[in-house]
Amino acid sequence: MDENLVVPDAELLTPGHLGCQGCGAALAMRYVLKALGEKTIVVLPACCFSIIAGPFPYSALKIPLLHTAFETAAVTASGVRAGLDCQGDSETTVLAWAGDGGTFDIGLQALSGTAERNDNILYICYDNEAYMNTGVQRSSATPWGAWTTTTPHAKRKFKKDIMLIMAAHRIPYAATASVAYPEDLIAKVKTAKKTKGTRFIHLLAPCPPGWKISSEQTIKFARLAVQTRIFPLYEVEDGTRYRFHDISEPASVEEYLKAQGRFKNLSEEDFELIQEQVEERWAYLIGLAAMTGAGNG
Amino acid sequence: MIVTTEETREVITGNHAVSHGARLARAQVISAYPITPQTQVVELLSSFCEDGSLDAKFIQVESEHSAMAALVGASSVGARCFTATSAHGLALMHEMLHWAAGARLPIVMANINRAMGAPWSVWTDQNDSLSQRDTGWMQIYCESNQEVLDTVIQAYKTAERVALPAMLVLDAFVLSHTAEPVEIPSQEAVDDFLPPYEPDLRLSTEDPHSFSGLATPDTYMEFRYGIQKSMERALEEFQRVDDEFYEAFGRRYGLIEQYRTDGAELLLVTSSTITSTARVVIDELRDSGRHVGLLKIRLFRPFPGELLRSLVANAKKLAVIDRNIGFGVGGIFAQEIRAALYNHIQIPVFGFVAGLGGRDVRPSLIREVIEYAETHEEPEDLIWKGVKL
């Protein structure tokens, strides 16, 4: 059996965490820590997870956790890595765990620096597509058409393509993942763990209150996002070798959009426009992959 | 480049004195971003790292904010950390300065005093470092390149004893780019003086804890109380470290230095390199029988208020020269001095502001300051000197 497909029993996130019901981020952390194990140090900037992890003196994580400022997850992790390296510890995985705001927006500069230096850390962005900690404000990861408290009708700007930005740094490993596909997620985290250098995982983690969905629908939408190719699952090695998890018959975006409260202001034309965008972007990705010698996984 | 196991005497700039200090202190993780007038500090440290004379990781970050964030990470796992910056770089670090102090990390940094824009300036004044007054960093203002090198080493020892970060401060160009003879101690002597950093608590998978997580109103205040208590302890520790340094190397600087203060009725108070010019003026006036003396404030945070009171107890007036301006109030050292005295002793404090943006503070200006204070009875909070009106 493929070692990567074994899901360890160990639970390193305790049930006492402070996530909302159906929190995609909490689920994501649980799976990721299963894959990484106890020899992991987590660096956490301001985001929902700084609350979820519990207030002083508590911690919902059974591994060491360093809280840091909002825009510094990547470089604080670089520093932890350097500190461990000078103690001769090359075994411990340093995980920077940040939200989409901390990654796509305020933390992008520091992340780019870490990636350019190819510092030996794993950076996971759990993407709930808005600033949830502060009450659902738009981020540059918020998709076109979504309601947030600062886009009271609907956001009319496209989601930034963080994967292509990270791939352009030619880091050894970048991947997308979704909490609806735990085996895939765990396998990717294990691959990342074995890789040296800056590794980046863009992880879709729905937020029931922020998306205006009910708490049992987290997995449903995390899966539909993949099945519609709104959030395709793929890996990029060294910024050039793409590997896709192919969807043979993609679902229509309408199915994904209509059932979420955050898209309730969209019209039929908006759905069509989004469908077109998704297809265009998919074709672009496939074209890029073909150009750089990709394969389907 | 000078790297030897022997003590040597070399002619080096203030910036290179900083680099040698960090090398001798065996900084393990360095992270910095270039800014005039600090660049030679990091250039020399980079070559120390490359040629093996310093066994450190140098993280070449994309900003000063990231430099301090990287050191927060490295210091949390127990590495001895160093950085250097100036003016806009220090201002950009501001958030992380609070973070480093709040997290009780004994990071040491050199700040080359440079005036803040707008408008752009690269020349010296103290508004950059003094704007960081309340971040929880210790601040030490240096007068000579020797003092700079020695202060890096003293700063580590004090910082690690009290678990607070320390910033040593030197004037742009006047020290940073001016070469002076400096005794460079041997590595063995510094190793004997400064033991390796062994924190009580560190981020480690052996003993997992969460650091700096949310503190509710029920717990936050005690963290702040702890910092203040450590600052108070740092006053004693800094003195102790200075004494130990004297025993080891034969040099000491004190928290506040007294220069020819015997029987002085007027005390001039300065910091940094203005002090060197003031020494010349004081010598001249003393030799012609005037009752003036000089106090150099070296340690600004924690502020040695009690020591100051004991040193000024017999004076009739103070004249403070500030190379900085707290807009809407006046010179910042003068403010601090008045605050330290007010509840205890009533001595008129004349506050002079001079030398902003690197304008020369010459002996003639210092003579005028002294004359003004001598001939006026009513103290004034803010007197501008050398401003073209």
Ligand SMILES: Cc1ncc(C[n+]2csc(CCOP(=O)(O)OP(=O)(O)O)c2C)c(N)n1
């Ligand atoms: C410099 C700074 N600006 C703003 C904030 C306020 N803030 C804290 S978390 C947050 C949003 C986090 O959004 P994201 O990274 O997407 O994580 P999420 O909360 O959605 O999990 C903001 C704006 C801060 N802590 N620091």
Ligand SMILES: [Mg+2]
């Ligand atoms: Mg978010």
